[in-house]
Every structure is written in C-alpha cells, then in structure tokens.
Amino acid sequence: MEKELKYVDLVEQPISMHPKKFALWLFMVSVVMIFAAMTSAYIVRQSEGNWLEYDLPQIFWLTSGIVVLSSLFLQYGYSSAKKDNIAGLKIGLTGAVILGIAFLIGQWYSWVALVDEEVFFVGNPAGSFLYVFTGLHALHLISGVIFLIIVLISSFKYKIHSKAMVRMEMATTYWHFLGGLWLYLFMFLLLNH
Template sequence: METSHQLPIQKEPEATLSVDPKKFILWLFIVSIVMLFASQTSAYLVRRAEGNWLEFEMPAIFSYSTIVLVVSSLSMQWAYYSAKKDNFTNLKIAISITFVLGLAFLWMQFDGWREMVNMKVYFVGNPSGSFLYVFTGLHAFHLISGLLVLAVAFVSAFRLKIHAKNLRRIEICSTYWHFLDILWVYLFFFLLTFN
C-alpha cells in the first residue's frame, strides 16, 4: 500500500519593517521640538495681537549668526559625504569646522543678548523682548545638545569608527544638526516678519 506523504508548505516569512531605535528616538525628539516651537510661535502671535507690544530692531549679530549656522550645515553635509567615501581626512576637517561654527553661533547668540540689554530690551518687561529671549534661549539649549551629539561623532571620527559601513552616528548627527539649522532659520525669519 502506497501512502502519499505531503510535505507541509512553508511560507516565506514576511519582511518586517525595522527602524533603527536610535534614529526613531531622534525623530520623536525632533517632533517634540517642532511641537514646542509651534506652540511658542502661536502664543507669540496671539500675545502680539493683544497690543502693548514693544517694537525694536533685532540685533544685526543674529543675521550674522544665521549665516554661520547655514555654513555649518554645509560643513556637516561635507562630513557626511566624506564618511560615505571613507575620506577620513576630510571627515575630520569637516566635523571640526562644524563644531567650531556651532560654538561661534552660540557666542554670537550671547552677544546678541548683550546688544538687546544695551537697547533696553529685557527678559522681564514687555512680552516682545521676553519672547525673543525665550526663542533664542530654547534654540541655544537645543544647539548645546546638538554640540554634544556632534562631539560624540567628532570623537568617533577621530577613532575611525565612522566609515562607509558604519554611518549611523554621522547620520544621526547630520539629521539633528540640519534640523537645528532649519529651526533657527525659521525662527529668525519669523521674528523678522512679526517683530
């Protein structure tokens, strides 16, 4: 007697979408920052419409600091492309330039605050000045966190842990850095438009 043995048909496992947990956390952090600044700019517009608003010119150094931050974004992108090509010399130079420009931006922000004090625009007093200090202060705080992320990438670059087959650190760093740059450009033009 012949018995037929049927082999069970096995299906190929379905491919699952995997997300790098560190990149996912970064994107959650970015979304929370966007929500924070969206609420702050909305509050700014509502309060401005109520009146009793001090009109003043933004310190010129904020314009210069914007240029510095945009250039730092270009050097960050150069660092990323250098890492993809395993050009370690350019990676180290580009990430060093980005770090120095980030520090220069922070110094320029503090100098902008000094100029505002000289113009008699204080944190306490008219809400227009308060909002400007809050916006620039929150951004400076996030930029300091960006410099910490950049410092990790900086050390990793000098230890040759960033290369074409291991780009996660530089990808996280460049994503966050570009986001901070875009956020500042948005804030700068928002304040120029609605101040």
Template sequence: MNQHIDMKNEPVRPLSMHPQRFALWLFIVSIVMIFAAMTSAYIVKKSDGDWVDIILPQSFWLNTIVLVASSVTMHMAYIAAKRNNLNLVKIAMTITTILGLSFLVGQYVSWGELAAMDVHFEGKPAGSFIYVFTGLHGFHLISGVVFLIIVLVATFRFKVHSKSMNLIGMCATYWHFLDGLWVYLFIFLLLNH
C-alpha cells in the first residue's frame, strides 16, 4: 500500500532580531547596570554619616524639559519615516539634534552653577556623585548626538524611509533610553538630596 501524504514543509522561523539592534540592547543593558550600581553606591555612601546635601542647579529643570522635548521630536521623526513624510523626518531630526546639543551645553552650564555654589568634583561626596552622574550621562549623550547626526545625514540622502527603518528605529530606541535615563537620574537626585 503506497500512501502519499502531501505535507508542505514550511520552515519555522526562529525568533530573531537584527544583529545591530541586538548589540544596541546589550549596550543599553550594560549602561543600566552601571547606573544601577552608581545609584546604589550613592545610597550606601549617603548612609555613612558624613553626607552634606547639595542643592541641585536650577538649570537641571530646563535641561530636563529640553531632553523630554527632544524625545517628542525623535518620535515625530520615526513616525514620519514610517509614513514616508521625508520633509518632516528632516525637520524633526534636525530639531532633535539641536535639542540634544542644547542639553549638552546646558549640562556644561550646570557644572558652572555647581562650581559657583562651591560644589566641586573633589570634596563633598554628594557633589562628586552629581558630577559623575551628569558626566557619564553626558558622555553617553554625546554618543547619542553622534547617532542623531548619522541618521540626519542618512535622512538627507533619502536612506531613511518606510522600507528602511532599522537605522532610525535604533536611534530612536537609544535616544529615548538616554532621555529616560536622565529623567530617572534627575528624579533620583531630587528625592535623595
């Protein structure tokens, strides 16, 4: 008896992620671990007893607003790319990049405010932590601005559109992460000073 079973052997697609996106997520996880360790160290050091609270610079508030606004414009650029509205992508990416650079300038101004309040990297542990938090975040934000510029150039070369979303998608993920990280640090410092 010859039985013929007609089965279509459709390959099962494994769950996968673009290798660059996977590398980005590994990088983000490592940054989370660094800042989790640092905020834990802050709490432990604060309980030592030789802690002197520091008043946060007023510019931190403005910097936070600037960074949240940049997250909004980054999202606008991403949505515009999905809809092939390339002019809006260019405008939103340009604004996001300008806001990112403005935040970095604002952080430099904040360090000036800290110095004017006689808060320096060495001396009071609270001041040292503020410099380390903002400096390390600023370093990562510089990498984010570089990423924004790369996407901005790609946008002007018409390489960012609905059929080519990986680059802007990764940039949006990283930028939103950096914005969220700053909001976390700012709230942490507000609640723990």
C-alpha cells in the first residue's frame, strides 16, 4: 500500500500588533530621536568652548534609584495582572504612581539645587541643556503618571486582568522606556559633564 503524500499550503500569519501598541512604539521612537538629537547638539556645543562647569545635583542619584524602583513595582503589577492577582496589580500600579510622583518632586528639587548653584536656564548653554533635558523628560514622565493613574482606575473597575492586558502592557512598556531614558540621560550627563 502506497501512502499518498498531501501537500498542505501553510498560510503565513502576518506579524500583527495592536494598533495602539504600534502607535506607542512610533511615539517612543520619535522621543528617542529627539533626545538623540539633543545629546548630539550638547556634545557639539560643548566642544565649541565657553561651557559653564558645575556639579550635577546629587538628587539625580536618588531620582535614578526611584525610577528603577518604580519600574520594579510596575513589573510586579504586570506579572500580577497576568496571573489575575488583582491585589498585586493594584499594589504594583499604586507603588509606581507614588514613586513616579516622587521622581517628579525630586526633579523639581534638582532645579532648586541648580539655582542655588547659580546655574540658570538663561545664560550659559550648559545650564540650558540640563534644564531642557530634565524638563522634557519630566513632561513625558507626567504623561506616564497620568497613563498609570488611568490604568490604576481601570484596575479598580476590574478591566485589567489576564484576558485584558493591552492597557497594562502599554503602560509597562512606556514606563520602562521612560526609566531607561532617564538612566541614559543621567549616564550621558555624568560622562559628558
């Protein structure tokens, strides 16, 4: 008895992504391009001379720790949501929101420290760049905190769980991105200051 071979055409599954996730990724790529352009401009302008020398605010170390801790809280919330642990989800989101607000307060105090050191937005470009870097990052972080609050409210309405993860995945991706962006900026400033 001969076996008959059957050819089955495998239909390739197109690579797909939720449209909102795709939009978020496009937005993050544009933010990376903005900060890459600004850090390049910083290096070029610094090499021209007439650059104010000052110490970076010590609170940057604290805010860096805060942003890492906030990402850990959010990752805990994300993992909890995947397991339908709603209490863990709420704890993770609440911790991330509180720490995000603490980060913003820390950034405000970094500006206070800069003013105390007589580093101002207007004047030498060294100070201007630092205010623009931290201010633009803070603006994005405010949007991230608002997003986290929206997701937190959704979690209290039981709209975030293992079968409804899009908002939580987006919030987690964006928040980790913002944390990574801050660490990049801080390391850049430490190495090029």
